[in-house]
Amino acid sequence: MSERRINPWDEQLKIIKEVSEIMGLEPAFYEVVSRPKAILHVSLPVxxxxxxxxxxEAFRIHHNDARGPCKGGIRYHPHVDLDTEKALAAWMTWKCAVVNLPYGGAKGGVACNPKELSRGELERITRAYAAAIARFVGVDLDIPAPDVGTDAQVMAWFADEYYKITGRIIPGVITAKPVCIGGSLGRAGATGRGVFFTAVEASKKYGLQIKGARVAIQGYGSVGYSAALNFYKAGAKIVAVSDSKGGIYCKDGLNPEKVMEHKRKTKTVSGFPGCEEIGQKGPLTVECDILVPAALENQITEENAGDVKAKLIV
Amino acid sequence: MSERRINPWDEQLKIIKEVSEIMGLEPAFYEVVSRPKAILHVSLPVxxxxxxxxxxEAFRIHHNDARGPCKGGIRYHPHVDLDTEKALAAWMTWKCAVVNLPYGGAKGGVACNPKELSRGELERITRAYAAAIARFVGVDLDIPAPDVGTDAQVMAWFADEYYKITGRIIPGVITAKPVCIGGSLGRAGATGRGVFFTAVEASKKYGLQIKGARVAIQGYGSVGYSAALNFYKAGAKIVAVSDSKGGIYCKDGLNPEKVMEHKRKTKTVSGFPGCEEIGQKGPLTVECDILVPAALENQITEENAGDVKAKLIV
Amino acid sequence: MSERRINPWDEQLKIIKEVSEIMGLEPAFYEVVSRPKAILHVSLPVxxxxxxxxxxEAFRIHHNDARGPCKGGIRYHPHVDLDTEKALAAWMTWKCAVVNLPYGGAKGGVACNPKELSRGELERITRAYAAAIARFVGVDLDIPAPDVGTDAQVMAWFADEYYKITGRIIPGVITAKPVCIGGSLGRAGATGRGVFFTAVEASKKYGLQIKGARVAIQGYGSVGYSAALNFYKAGAKIVAVSDSKGGIYCKDGLNPEKVMEHKRKTKTVSGFPGCEEIGQKGPLTVECDILVPAALENQITEENAGDVKAKLIV
Amino acid sequence: MSERRINPWDEQLKIIKEVSEIMGLEPAFYEVVSRPKAILHVSLPVxxxxxxxxxxEAFRIHHNDARGPCKGGIRYHPHVDLDTEKALAAWMTWKCAVVNLPYGGAKGGVACNPKELSRGELERITRAYAAAIARFVGVDLDIPAPDVGTDAQVMAWFADEYYKITGRIIPGVITAKPVCIGGSLGRAGATGRGVFFTAVEASKKYGLQIKGARVAIQGYGSVGYSAALNFYKAGAKIVAVSDSKGGIYCKDGLNPEKVMEHKRKTKTVSGFPGCEEIGQKGPLTVECDILVPAALENQITEENAGDVKAKLIV
Amino acid sequence: MSERRINPWDEQLKIIKEVSEIMGLEPAFYEVVSRPKAILHVSLPVxxxxxxxxxxEAFRIHHNDARGPCKGGIRYHPHVDLDTEKALAAWMTWKCAVVNLPYGGAKGGVACNPKELSRGELERITRAYAAAIARFVGVDLDIPAPDVGTDAQVMAWFADEYYKITGRIIPGVITAKPVCIGGSLGRAGATGRGVFFTAVEASKKYGLQIKGARVAIQGYGSVGYSAALNFYKAGAKIVAVSDSKGGIYCKDGLNPEKVMEHKRKTKTVSGFPGCEEIGQKGPLTVECDILVPAALENQITEENAGDVKAKLIV
Amino acid sequence: MSERRINPWDEQLKIIKEVSEIMGLEPAFYEVVSRPKAILHVSLPVxxxxxxxxxxEAFRIHHNDARGPCKGGIRYHPHVDLDTEKALAAWMTWKCAVVNLPYGGAKGGVACNPKELSRGELERITRAYAAAIARFVGVDLDIPAPDVGTDAQVMAWFADEYYKITGRIIPGVITAKPVCIGGSLGRAGATGRGVFFTAVEASKKYGLQIKGARVAIQGYGSVGYSAALNFYKAGAKIVAVSDSKGGIYCKDGLNPEKVMEHKRKTKTVSGFPGCEEIGQKGPLTVECDILVPAALENQITEENAGDVKAKLIV
Known part of the structure; x- marks a missing residue:
């Protein structure tokens, strides 16, 4: 059977359309939010x-700024897909609104493969990108953050280029910088910690115990690893993790730090001693209580949803 | 036989690729000019x-600014096609460079049908567009002009909104404004006049006489009409003209001003007394010496090229 | 007997002159504060x-900014009187200074009758006003707020126009916006609540009991209604209220919410069942313990001051 | 008989009203031009x-900028009259439009008596004024010039303060600076030279000969003196001149340079040897062919118009 | 024996070099911090x-801004020494970093003798200085403060000039303004208080008792006097103080306020009744427990270090 | 005998002092011009x-801007000497004033050896320099140009970085860019051509014939070569040229283009066939009619002045 590609932007539109009809919002609302306010698409000679x-090629999307300056990540990935990024920008609008933060939604990215670039090339791409969108971001306009393929170092280069262009030291222009130049403490593992806190709250509701719960995590980057650490410290058992190169399963639970050490050396969690190899998508369908999809979007689909065994997906 | 759609952007790329290879330019040249420098894509709630x-939806494209601030028209048309507009922006780069003007190439547009909009709606769309791209234009950055569907009045609204946003009176931000607020004399008929001058120069080379030459013109808007007037005054015979609703042919020649009077009353040149009706594409293939395609791009195609009888196409 | 018009600006000057002499301030002080620092007077074609x-016609006044950016309301009223507005701007300077807020005093307004304007006209006037004074306001310069004839919706239009002109999302440029776009919680009834708190403090000093006190309120707009609600909840008896169309008296006390419901339907408090009609100025001279003048300035004059029966005027 | 005060602003309104009705302009035209676009009124502590x-107290008026940035003088005079200045600003709009300059009309002034101020005080007032209106002037907004009570030195101080505030050297911000810092050659006597050229053109029409014509000039400041010199060099006979302290008449004609030498020594033209004293208003009604009123506005009124004997008033 | 001049900049370089080698920092670190990032050197005609x-002549130095906007004092002194000021700017970088403030290091000064200038001259120098460096300071760039020869009044003039140039009220541009225009409470004696707190902490470590401790203070300006007051209130005995004109010693302790009263009248602490005269450098070598050098840098040298008798130098 | 170093700044001061005394200028004039208005000294990590x-280390000097924005070259040289550069900035002030250009004087430089830097390093240094002084230059402030060690390519990098920082295409920010991006035609050889024109004018005065005149040129960079070409085309005989590595003499005259070809291959004029080697300073003292010193300043000194045999030094 052929795989059907889900368009995240269309998915998002469908949901918002339904919600706005249920809420009886005037049609102008959907008219406005069903298109990003502005997209800046640039070319970066490097x-x-x-x-x-x-x-x-690179871009930055402002989905909506009615509630405040936009906020959203920067993604470096070879196949930047505009509809995916538009959807992620829109989800930032809704996420900020739902928790009542005075921010709108944004997203951006550069079509490049950071794994194949030298540090110098990454720096030059980042500086070119920062310069190209410098007048499209700002503390009163749009505040980027890291996303897939970018990290604190990329944020530092971005900030530095922004300082050069504005002639001002404005750390607020971007979040998740290294702490020593104005980044927030605890920011590094924040997303994964948020996953954990969400699981804790959901567990209460569904009568699950975190302590002893079996946790499977797809993705072992900054988010997946931080989630794993938090669950581990709370007494849960990390039974499966995976990354883009493979996945592992260990009924008795894994030590997340040891797995990370292994990954630092071998570039993958795969091959960690004493584990069963289950492939990159393995964690999605292993026996577990809590499943954490921490890789890319749209991993759980019509095709594999029936195989998920977790009681809770966070 | 089915009509094959020509992609103007791909056509342009192919030509530039060939030219840059013939000229032996370093690959970085094609790398850079084969993508617009920046595209701003916005949504305008009106x-x-x-x-x-x-x-x-609306946008503004900067193709290349290596030789100076960008320059290019603003199009209002229901089916704005990004690849067409990118190609037109690139052609602006090449046209400015070829005649050694210190400008780069740009283009922009709003996806709307100006024929179905009231004057008030057109004004509000124009002001929303000007506000949305205000930081993407400027005398030192990008200087718009009219194109299909826009005119001096639209330029005036655009300028006024720009003045409001900058708090400055900067007529240089846009060209082809009404003369009374800083537009240039002679700008109204300039494109058509250019067509005529080009024909005059080409005629010398090919041994044609403008006086007495039979001229067919497809399109009877600002460009076609101005070209017709210039040929007419130089003694040429305007044997055929057309617009989006029809075309006419008159072996003995037409008086362009009379035809325009007719069009003002009936909204089309079609039905002008004493003429044969030849349809919108008629002028392309009538018997004539000089053919002026003054409607949209890509009218002469593989299919009809063989039927063109003109000695000179301008 | 003819009514003598009191000039609020001259009144204010007289008081400041006396105070500065009593305090022995150097003459330069009075020289400076006896004139607004700057008045911007504009015309708005709409x-x-x-x-x-x-x-x-519209204007914005900065009375004094020695202690910080200016702060003050925007009034929409058919007979905007420059001397009244100058006085109100000056009182803002003194009020901020007395409670040690780091702000100076401002005021502004548009000469129009909001009651005779459609919502669209009000929006267009507001946007024209915001554009005309955009470079005269700002978080570091002058921060407007609502006043007679303006409300949270007007603030929202003003903010939005300011965002458009600056290209930035700067909610701090104006206060009392709707909460959903960055307004402060509790701002809506703040002025009336302040009236109530002042009455509470004054009551302590003069041995009055709020509980059971008879309260008369002139004006039943945002301020008067909020004050009424606060007194009512504290156990006071609202014996009289009025608006620009009439006034009512009820010895046994009124329920402020019921009166407001009546006003929403009939556009006036007058005609509320079970009340004596006492006219717009009635509350000023009825039997009561506390009088709240919450309409325009200068209601208590030499002529009627002798008839006021309240023990406390707030 | 009591003197009736003419309000220049009302006069101007009456004329524009009549003209716009004669021309059949739409009412919005008069609505807009019958009010200055913006007036900035400031206080300058010095x-x-x-x-x-x-x-x-000081101000700057922008009457209308539809045709381009505003242009108009700065007046230093003890009794600055807002209605007079508004009228002069409006006349700048009309004068620029009539000769098709791409400028609108402005005017400004400081209520002070430059004759009673030291050079240091004048400089400090000028710098305070420049700072207070710095964001209300500019090459793209409003370009001041000298008027009654101000000269090239005042322009230089203004420019220097503007440079300091903008951090830029922008000589175009103000005209009639000293030539050595960017002023135009010939600017000093330009207004008087214009008076003379106008007289030459009018003379042709009315069959007058400049050579030998008898010329009376009221006012002997920069304008009157320059006019006198031009007429004198063209062979006219300067029979009468006056200044604020008196006037002189000499049937055989005066040498303008000698009269100026006398004025430099005695501060007035009055007392020049060999002349009849005719008082400040004398030139208006002496026997002459050409009368040049070069003092303030509104010198020829209903009362004295009948006594004017000149064939030409310039 | 001839006095050897210590170059504070070279001293600082030597220390940083050693430290960076001990810490094993990469050579680029020392390369960068061994030169100020930027020095603006200006001439002020007054x-x-x-x-x-x-x-x-005046200047402003930014040593390093990697950790945030620069911060540092403004010095008015006849012999401004660039190397001293560069060193002080660098020490600001290190001081901010050590206590983890998000600021870099700066310093500035004007070569003038404030003691020989009138108040008007001081104001004009300060305003000229503020104007000359206005684009080199700012809340996001560099925030000055007082230092030797400058006080809250100088800060107020600086702020006011900055407001004039920016057209904004931005109190954050400079610290230690008078409290009434936005200065911080307690800022006046903050440096001296800091000296005292440091002494308290050091005393704990070295087993000293502040109560009863003998304190000698060199320098009786804002810092020395505030330190004296704090020690006095904590029960210490102020046995010696000095200023640029002389020094006094009193075995039984001095009342700092009385000494200050004496200094206000006579311009020096010298001559205070009941004291032994010990000269300007006297406090450095008297018998005491705690020595506070609160004059200029480099007072304790190879020559006199052996004579210091204090147990603690703060 | 030891060589005495001439300080160009002191030399310049001495001359200006004498001139201002001869002209009887008020002392404030010399006070002001005897110090640069502003020096920005920066560090560039590359x-x-x-x-x-x-x-x-790098800097930019504004000597004086009274007559307009500053103008002056950028020098890349290992031993940038601040006093030399200050003098050159001052000479720019005087040169612009003498020929009545509305510009002041500036100069700048980077302490580096362009001959030892790769093209990439030169670009990065130039971009770092442009960014560091971006707010110190501009069409209304200071317009750099090439000088020793910099050329059109460096200007292009500088302009491009300036465009990036300002977000504007402002070719006027720097002169002598490559013609294709807005440089002026004829700029490349302009300085040498000026030398030639000056010689032509001086020759008329001193009765010399350019045709047949023997010309010696010290320095064979952009200036020396262009001068040589101009003299050669006018029929003069180029008898001697030199560069930093050596000098050549040929009684019968040299063909400048041939010499340049030789230099391009061998990096020096020395060794050109058929010439006598005379060393780098040779041209100064050979037998000739016209001597052109086109290397660095201060080549003709007390020591060698007596040996110069030229009738004319240009």
Whole structure:
């Protein structure tokens, strides 16, 4: 059977359409939120280490700023998909609104493969990107953050380029910078910690015990690892984790720090001693109580939803 | 036989690729010019006369600014096609460069049908568009102009909104304003006049006489009409003209001003007394010496090229 | 006997002159504060619903900014009187200074009758006003607020226009916006609540009991109604209220919410069942313990001061 | 008989009203031009030479900027009259439009008596004024010039203060600066030269000969003196001149440079040897062919118009 | 024996070099911090009270802003020494970093002798200085403060000039303003209080009792006096103080307020009744427990270090 | 005998002092012009090709801007000497004033050796320099140009970085850019051409014939070569040229283009066939009619002045 591609933007539109009808909002509401307010799409000529010039396409989306300046991540990925990013920008609008933060939704990215770029190339791409969108971001306009493929170092380069262009030291222009230049304490593991807190609250509702619960995590980057650590410290058993190169299962539970050490050396969790290899999508369908999808969007689909065994998906 | 759609952007890329190879330019040149430098894509919520809110999509493209601030028209058309507009922006880059003007290439537009909008709605759309791209234009950055569906009045609204946003009176931000607020004399008929001058120069080369030459013109808007007037005054015979609703042919020549009077009353050149009706595409293939395609792009195609009888196409 | 018009600006000057002499301030002090620092007086051409253009006069006054950015309301009223507004701006300076807020005093207004304008006209006037004074306000310069004839919706239009002109989302530019776009909780009834708290403090000093006290309120807009509610909840008896169309008296006390329901339906408090009609100025001179003048300035004059029976005027 | 005060603003309104009706302009036109677009009214605290602080009132008026940035003089005079200045600003709008300059009309002034101020005080007032209106002027907004009571030195101080505030060297912000810092050659006597050229053109029409014509000039400041010189060099006979302290008449004609030398020494033209004393208003009614009123506005009134004997008033 | 001049900048470099080697920092670190990021050196033409123009040299140094906007004092002193000021700017970088404040280091000064300038001259120098460095300071760039020769009044003039140039009221641009215009409470004696707190902490470590401790203070300006007051209130005995004109010693302790009264009258602490005269450098070497050098840098040198008798130097 | 170092700044001061005394200028004039208005001294951390970070010191001097924005070159040289650069900035002030250009004087430079830097390093240094002084230059403030060690390519990098920082395309910010991005035609050889024109004018005065005149040129960079070409085309005989590595003499005259070809291959004029080697300083003292010193300043000194044999030094 052929795989059907889900368009995240269309999905989002469908949900918002339904919700706005249920709420009886006037049609103008849907008219407005069903399109991003503004998209800036730029080309970045960058000198590569071998002396050649490559041009990278990049963009930044403001979905909606009615409730305040926009907020949203920057993604570096070879196949930047505009509809996915538009959907993520819109979800930022809804997420901020739901928890009543005075922010709107944004998202951005560069079509590049950070795994194949040298540190110098990454820095030059980031600086070119920051310069190209410098007048499209700002503490009163749009405040980026890291996302897939970017980290605190990328945020630091972005901030530094922004300082150069504005001639001002404005740390508030971007979040998740290194702590020593104005980043927030605890920001590094914040998303994963949020996953854990959500699981704790949901567990209360569904009568689950975190202590002793079996947890499967798809994705072992910054989010997945931080979630794993939090669950581990709370007494849960990490039975399965995976990354883009493979996945592992261990009925008796894994020590997240040890797994990370292994991954740092071998570039993957796969091959961790004493585990069953279950592949990149393995954690989604293993026997577990709590499932944490911490890789990319749209992993649980019509095709595999029936195989999920977790009681709770966070 | 089915009509094959030509993608103007791909056409442009192919030509530039060939040219840059013939000229032996370094690959970075094509890398850079084969993508617009920046595209700003915005949504414009506008209050319609009936009280409803409609949201119009609009954009502005900077193809390349290596030789100076960008320059290019603003199009209002129901089916704004991004690839067409990207191509037109790129052609602005090449046109400015070829005649050695210190400008780069740009283009923009709003997806709307100006023929179905009231004057008030057109003004509100224009002001919303000007506000949305105000920081993406400017005398040192990008200087718009009219194009299909826009005119001096639209330029005036755009300028006024720009003045309001900048708090400055900067007529240089847009060209082809009404003369009384800083527009240039002679700008109204400039494009058509250029067509005529080009024909004059080409005629010298090909041994044609403008005086007495039979001229066919497809399109009878600002460009076609101005070209017709110039040919007419130089003694040429305007044998065929057309607009989006029809075309006419008159072996003995037409008086362009009379035809325009007719069009003002009936909204089309079609039905002008004493003429044969030849349809919208008629002028392309009538017997004539000089053919002026002054409607949209891509009218002469593989299919009809063989039927063109003109000695000169301008 | 003819009514003598009191000039609020001259009154204010007289008081400040006396105070500065009593305090032995150097003459330069009075020289400076006896004139507003700056007045911006503008004309606003606005398209009316009937297609005509009307021009509204408007202004914004900065009285003094020695202690910080200016702060003060925006009034929409047919007979905007510059001397009244100058005085109100000056009182803002003194009020901020007395409670040691780091703000100076401002005031502004548009000469228009909001009661005769459609919602669309009000929006267009507000946006024209915001654009005209955009460079005269700002978080570091002057922060407007509502006053007679303006409300949270007007603040929202003002903010939105300011965002458009600055290209930034700066909610701090104006206060009392709707809560959902960054307004403060509790701001709606704040002025009336302040009246009540002042009465509570004064009551302590003069040996009055709020509980059971008879309260008369002139004006039943945002301030008067909020004051009434607060007194009512504290056990006071609201014996009289009035608005621009009439006044009512009820010895046994009124339920403020019921009176407001009546006013919403009939556009006036007058005619509320079971009351004696006492006219717009009635509350000023009825039998009561506490009198709250919550309409316009200068209601208690030499002529009627002798008839006031309240023990406390707040 | 009591003197009737003419209100220049009302006069101007009456004329524009009539003209717009004759021309059949739509009512919105008069609605807009019958009010200045913006007036900025400021207070300037200035340290005087004796150590005291005085506060001067000052303003700047933009009458209309539809045709381009505003242009108009700065007046220093003890009795600055807002209606006079509004009228002068409006006349700048009409004068620029009539000769098709791309400028609108402005005017400004400080209520002070430059004759009683030291050079240091004048400089400090000028710098305070420049700072207070710095964001209300600019090459793209409003370009001041000298008027009664101000000269090239005042323009230089204004420019220098503007440079300090903007951090830029922008000589175009003000005209009639000293030539050495960017003023135009020939600007000093330009207004008087214009008077003369106008007389030359009018003379042709009315069959007058400039050579030998008898010229009377009221006012002997920059304008009157320059006019006198031009007429004198063209062979006209300067039979009468006056200034604020008196006037002189000499049937055989005066040498303008000698008269100016006398005025420089004695502060008035009065007392020039060999002349009849005719008082400040004398030139208006002496026997002459050409009369040049070069003092303040409204010198020829209903009362004295019948006594004017000149064939031409310029 | 000739006095050897210590270069504070070289001293600082030597220390930082050693520290960075001990810490094993990469060489680029020392490369960068061993030079100020930027120095702005300006000339200030100022009109003196006698009408002459004098030109004062002034500067502002940004040592490093990696951790946030720069912070540092403004010094008015006849012999401004660039190397000293560079060192002080660098020490600001280190001090902010050590206590983890998000600021970098700056310093500035004007080469003038404030003791020989009138109040008007001081104001004009300060305003000229503020204007000259206005684009080199700011809440997001560099925030000055007082230092030797400057006080709250100088800060107020600086702030006011900055407000004039920016057209904004931005109290955050400079610290230690008078409280009434936005200065912080307790700022006046903060440095001296800090000296005292440091002594308290050090005393705990070294087993000293503040109560009864003998304190000698070199320098009796804002810092020395505040320190004296704090020690006095804590029960310490102020046995010696000095200023630039002399020093006094009193075995039984001095009342700091009485000494200050004496200094206000006579311009020096010297001559205070009942004391032994010990000269300006006397406090450095008297018998005492705690020594507070609160004058200029580099008072304790190789030559006199052996004579210091204090147990604690703060 | 030891060589005495001439301080160009002191030299310049001495001359200006004398001139201002001869002209009887008020002392304030010399006070002001004897100090640069502003010097910005910055450090530029730059990543070198070997991965290390080096920090280059750089500066920009504004000597005086009374007559307009400053103008002056940018020098890249290992031993940037502040006093030399200050003098060159001052000379720019005087040169612009003498020929009545509305510009003041500036100069700048980076302490680096462009001959030892790769193209990439030069670009990164230039971009860092442009960013560091971006707010100190501008069309209304200071317009740089090339000088020793910099060329059109450096200007292009500078302009591009300035565009990035301002977000505007402002070719006027720097002169001598490559023609294709807005540089002026004829700018490349302008300085040498000016030398030639000056010689032509001086020759008329001193009765010299350019045709046949023997010309010696010290320095064979952009200036010397362009001068040589101009003299050669006018029929003069180029008898001697030199560069930093040596000098050549040819009694019968040299063909400048051939010499340049030789230099391009061998990096020096020295060794050109058929010439006598005379060393770098040779041209100063050879037998010739016209001597052109086109290397650095201060080549003709007390020591060698007696040996100069030219009739004319340009």
């Amino acid at each position: 000198r590569m280490d071998d002396g050649s010039v490559r041009v990278f | 209050r319609m006369d009936d009280g409803s809110v409609r949201v119009f | 398209r009316m619903d009937d297609g005509s253009v009307r021009v509204f | 340290r005087m030479d004796d150590g005291s602080v005085r506060v001067f | 009109r003196m009270d006698d009408g002459s123009v004098r030109v004062f | 990543r070198m090709d070997d991965g290390s970070v080096r920090v280059f």
